[in-house]
Amino acid sequence: MNEQKPLKQITYSCYYNQTREGEQFVPEHVFSYQIAGTLTMSDGDKQYTFHEDCFRLTRRNSLIKFTKQPPANGEYKNISVYLDQQTLRSFGMEYGYTSEKHLQTPPVMLLHAHPLLKSYIDSLQPYDALMHGNNEVLLSLKVKEAIAIVLQTNPALKDILFDLTEPGKIDLEAFMNRNFHFNVPLDRFAYLTGRSLSTFKRDFEKTFNATPGKWLQHRRLQEAHYRIKEKGEAPSDVYIDVGFEDLSHFSFAFKKMYGLAPSKI
Structure with a gap:
């Protein structure tokens, strides 16, 4: 059995059995927190494993394969916030953020734990009600809050989040x-x-x-x-x-x- 509750820009995933998802194209940056279980991701060259209480950022325009493994006698749980380009562009213009250089980094990065990150994730727990009704304004505010906190706790990510260029012609x-x-x-x-x-x-x-x-x-x-x-x-x-x-x-x-x-x- 598996269940995924769509919260539009914020998603909560819950799986009872191991799932092998195959592959996914990641069109937007995704800030995620591993609540329970293990997520293994692969970009074809390297494997990345995230355990309980891990924060991560997955870069937009990435090709990723992944496997979700629930803990023994438990459920796999993960929450993700999609940092879309439109919101990032608006945020950058409002608060003066721009990318100064193009950084070559892995498609998925472990973020160091920080009380601000954890308190933000905790603030999402009562947001189950967002699945019902028109809550676009509230969702939008929570996404902007995520951007602000990720930047506060990981300033170096500015050049990644606000690099709004499209992929250039490559080999x-x-x-x-x-x-x-x-x-x-x-x-x-x-x-x-x-x-x-x-x-x-x-x-x-x-x-x-x-x-x-x-x-x-x-x-x-x-x-x-x-x-x-x-x-x-x-x-x-x-x-x-x-x-x-x-x-x-x-x-x-x-x-x-x-x-x-x-x-x-």
């Missing part, structure tokens, strides 16, 4: 070889590489001599074959990790490419 080949296993729409890949969808498709075919769809499937199957044959992993543990949504579709495509079902390798 397509390096990006795709690093992120092919994320199962997101092509327009997301295009956006993250600083291209329109049409330019992305055109540049892709020039770079890889194949359409994005064909190349992605081929590359994902190659990775799956390597992990099953060389590392002894089970197909059921591999197919989501390499970018497939459905085990039967994965098995069909795998057999078509290699002549054997993945379970026979």
Whole structure:
């Protein structure tokens, strides 16, 4: 059983069983607090683990895979506040915040605990009523409060939160070889590489001599074959990790490419 109560810009998650979420494109900065259980996140290169009482910031425009693990005989609980670009832009103009440099940091960062952060999270506990009725004004104030407290306790995050620029054009080949296993729409890949969808498709075919769809499937199957044959992993543990949504579709495509079902390798 799992339950997620949407609070619009603030979400409270509660899970009774381990959930393997696959992947997610993170369009906005997210300030989160781990109430109970463990969250494991991966950007494809590195894994990040957050336990109970951990604060974190996930950067916008990130590709992340994650697994939620409840504690023994308990529930996984997490609360997240979405620091959207419109609110950040308005906040920056009102209080004079701007980004002075572009910082290269991991997509998710552990924030040091601070009494102000904890008191803010505690103040959200009675806000279950926000799920009902029109509470946009109250939600907006709580998001602005989160921004102010995150900046107060972590001043260095100013250059991250107020960097409102869109992704610039980057090396397509390096990006795709690093992120092919994320199962997101092509327009997301295009956006993250600083291209329109049409330019992305055109540049892709020039770079890889194949359409994005064909190349992605081929590359994902190659990775799956390597992990099953060389590392002894089970197909059921591999197919989501390499970018497939459905085990039967994965098995069909795998057999078509290699002549054997993945379970026979």
